[in-house]
Amino acid sequence: MAGSEEKLLKDYFDGLSGQVEAMSEVKLNAAIRSGMSEPVRSRVSAVKNRFAISITVIMAATLLFTFPWIGQQVRPHSAQTPPLPAMVQSKGEFDEYRVVAGINPAGYDNTTVFSAIEAGLIQRVSGATARQNGFVLTVDGIAADRMGIIILYSLQNNTKQRARVNFLQLTGTGDKPVNNLLGSAWNAKDVPTGTTRGYEVLRWGGEFSSLPDQITFDVKLGEYKLADSGDTLAQLSVPILLDKEQMAKTGEVMNIGQTLTIAGQGIQIDDVYLSTTGVYMDYAYNTENTKQIFSLLNPQLLMGSKGDYTNLALLRTLVAEGENRMVFANDNRYSKPLKLQIGGILALDKDATELIIDTEKQEIIKAPDNHLKMSLYSTEKGSTMILEYLRAPAKQSFYNSLMIDSEFTDAAGQVHSANQFDISIPQRQESAEKKLIPLLHYLGLGSNKYPQPLTFTITGYPNPIQETLSLPIRK
Structure with missing residues (x-):
């Protein structure tokens, strides 16, 4: 997505105030079905390849701003391969990480990590360190199973410059990613001067049996900037040995x-x-x-x-x-x-998932109910269809699920893909008195003229x- 559209969205959501009821699984599906889905086996849908975006006040910042672009590339430091980890025996092991995970026990994966430390399931790793440009990455402990891995690590900043984690992943042979990119590394982490301890719970992108015996924990640090990721300050890589027999x-x-x-x-x-x-x-x-x-x-x-x-x-x-x-x-x-x-x-x-719209007349011909409103936003790039779900006044709950498949069919039976078109998102001003912003969906239509009407398929709808x-x- 172009930077201008990102700025419009950011300005829009920064200026809104509202509350949305907590519906954790629904909110996750809104993100997943908008292009952030993780595969059960091996297929990964890349966020940047999806132009059909479902947006809610809770998920918007996550969808657009959690994968900062990487600045200039720095060659990674090659660390020495550590020995296989030994099982923790001491109850006082990993006290610093116990504190970090225990700050918010109900937070993202905190319960999993905190309890794994308490139960003595984390294995100590020795000598897993990489250094570059005054930064030191150390992996202190891991716990791996068939589905993923817990990594306890520290970042030492010996410079006077505040930094942040811009990118984090696990790679295997040929620098191929072996984990799904969705993890607690969604949000950039602050790396001030001194030592910062953290953890990741990363899931394998395929069957664990296909993993190499050694993987690499890659971390890229960038300048601390609010507007963008800044230049890359260091690229640190630490090898991790896996015991797949034990994982099984x-x-x-x-x-x-x-x-x-x-x-x-x-x-x-x-x-x-x-x-x-x-x-x-x-x-x-x-x-x-x-x-x-x-x-x-x-x-x-x-x-x-x-x-x-x-x-x-x-x-x-x-x-x-x-x-x-x-x-x-x-x-x-x-x-x-x-x-x-x-x-x-x-x-x-199933027969109500068909959505028929005359986009030139901006008229909805067939829809599941009368709560949808359609409009067009046009620039020199082409047109973007905006669907807005208007909640019934008597409905007490708001469900974050409005998605349309990226393929649509024109009146002549020709199938088109919205993935090939840029989208432009208009800046919106919502009343501060509104407790809930409208549920929105954007779909790029390009600059072509299509035989009308167009037929879309609903893949998510707030009908509980x-x-x-x-x-x-x-x-």
Whole structure:
């Protein structure tokens, strides 16, 4: 996306005030289905290749500003390969990281990391250090399983310049990424003078068995600037040895094989993998369902019994080729009962997912209801279709799910892809009295004239079917 459009969006959301009810799984799906999805196996959808963007006040900053562009390139320092890690025995091990993870136990992956330290599951790594330009990266501990890895690391800034982490990933043979890019490294981290300790929980981008025996932890540090990522100050790379035989033995697979039914629609809960880096739950929507299910409403993994429960946070939803996986935090200290609880589904009848619009007349011909408003925004690059969902006044909840497939069909039957067009996003001014901003979706139409009307496919819509169901996972 061009910088001008990013600035327009940033100015727009910076000037808004509002509140959106917390619907964690729905918010994640809004991000995922807008081009940030992680694959269950190997397919990754790149954010920068998607021009059909679903935007809400909660997700906008994440979608547009969490992957800062890298400045000038600096050749990485080649660190010495460390020996295989040894299992931690001392309870006082990693005290500094215990403090960092314990600052906000309910935060992103904090419970997983904190409990892994407390349970003695982190392995000490010795000699895993890289240095460049006054910066030192040290990996102190790891814990790897079939799905991902926890990394405890420190960054020492021996310069007088404030820096930040601009980019972070794991690479394998030929510098090929081996992790999905969505992790707690979404947000740039401040690296002031002195020593800063942090952690990452990164998920493998494919089957763990295909990983090389040695991977590399790559961190790029840039100038601390609010407007952009600035120039790269250092590029640090530390090798990490993996014990794949031990990874294969880590954790527990539970074959659930149960179906939840909501409004006659079946949701199959398949395998659940409970391990150091999280709880991974595979599920699928039954093919004979009469409704198109876009997402689950407020899924929760509850630990405990007899009314005394701890909610293990839903961290993300992975979607690929019709298969779905929810990733929850895990509390590695306990083996208490677990149950899945969901509050319903977001869904439409399958024949209601067709959206027909005359974009030249700016007229909606067919839609699921009367809550959609359509307009065009045109520049020298072409036209951008803006869909705005107007919430019914009596509706108490606001569900962040309005997505349209990037392919559309004109009246002559010709299929076009919006991915090939730039989009331009107009600056908007919303009343400060509004508690909720409109739910928006942008789709680039280019500069061509199409036979009208155009037919689009709805892939996400704020139509909740509420029904609370629960399913025991671990007794």
